[in-house]
């Protein structure tokens with residue numbers, strides 16, 4: 281029986297933490313007045329402070345003093361241009377007058393629509409609310425590996441059509457029979473008149489994600505997921521048929537050293553909770569080498585179904601039987617009635633600007649989070665029992681204390 285107290289009040293999610301400037305910086309500022317060339321500098325726009333605050337361990341610190349300003353910018357700042365971006369489905373890159381940029385995904389389906397059962401995971405639509413909810417969930421899990429995302433009502437005429445420099449995009453605008461302004465853009469999936477996205481009559485809900493530093497400045501490495509699905513209607517992937525698949529992965533670099541395997545399992549847990557089957561790749565920042573966190577980009581296909589769980593997403597946890605201690609402790613905390621995951625998510629999501637239009641996740645999706653969290657914890661218990669019986673000395677709970685120490689920063 282799941283017991284959540286839905287009236288629990290949580291401390292402000294964006295409450296600022298007391299931060300300390302290192303002594304060396306104070307000495308520098310004695311000769312250069314008040315200029316601090318770090319992520320905390322008030323002279324920098326929020327997006328630049330976000331870029332400067334990215335570390336080897338996380339995208340932004342716990343209790344980030346910049347988060348309020350950053351999300352405020354994404355939600356309200358004037359959009360001065362909009363253009364096509366990469367990827368297979370419709371999305372736009374928008375620019376702000378302070379040189380900041382954002383990745384924008386438009387609303388494609390109603391919040392309560394469940395993904396059609398006859399659609400394969402690789403043909404599913406991307407959902408703007410999934411991108412927003414994924415950011416909140418990733419933060420609540422204590423990962424901080426998804427770039428901040430907010431919801432926004434975009435005026436498709438003033439903020440896209442009138443400012444776009446992309447003529448091909450501009451040519452796809454039209455007015456629907458009921459007078460709504462629509463467009464379909466250019467991409468390989470669902471970019472046609474039949475799949476146009478439409479304003480009401482001009483307002484369109486969208487997710488707005490802060491852009492990571494440009495690839496020419498901060499290169500990223502893309503890694504193929506060892507548990508990638510086949511992306512075929514008929515073929516199975518190796519991990520789906522080989523119960524010993526993980527023993528090979530455990531011996532294969534970079535999964536054979538450091539925290540890479542448990543970092544991957546962290547991502548798997550996030551994906552199982554939000555039912556995202558579309559994690560074919562993940563990325564890391566190249567300059568940090570192999571010893572760094574994994575970016576959880578592209579969450580648009582999460583939260584498609586609340587009535588059914590997808591156990592195959594948990595296969596890596598099931599097959600490898602390993603989880604980092606800090607994640608396991610966090611999950612146990614979030615399963616307690618006082619810190620119930622669905623309650624924390626509801627409270628967190630209610631701070632998003634689009635919450636006033638409609639809750640970002642329906643109650644059915646929130647309830648699914650609690651149900652799935654229980655399944656993750658049960659899987660870990662089963663693993664522990666199996667290991668005890670085997671007695672081969674392999675630990676299910678990975679002691680990450682040594683690595684955690686590295687993540688403690690003055691601002692975090």
Ligand SMILES: Nc1ncnc2c1ncn2[C@@H]1O[C@H](COP(=O)(O)OP(=O)(O)OP(=O)(O)O)[C@@H](O)[C@H]1O
Nearest residue numbers: 366367368369383427489490491492577578579580
């Ligand atoms: N916030 C961001 N800042 C910078 N780049 C991003 C951001 N989010 C995503 N990207 C990049 O843009 C690419 C395309 O985005 P995304 O994966 O969401 O689109 P997609 O249409 O689902 O693509 P695909 O079909 O390849 O999965 C990503 O692979 C990633 O490298």
Ligand SMILES: [Mn+2]
Nearest residue numbers: 368558578580
């Ligand atoms: Mn994708």
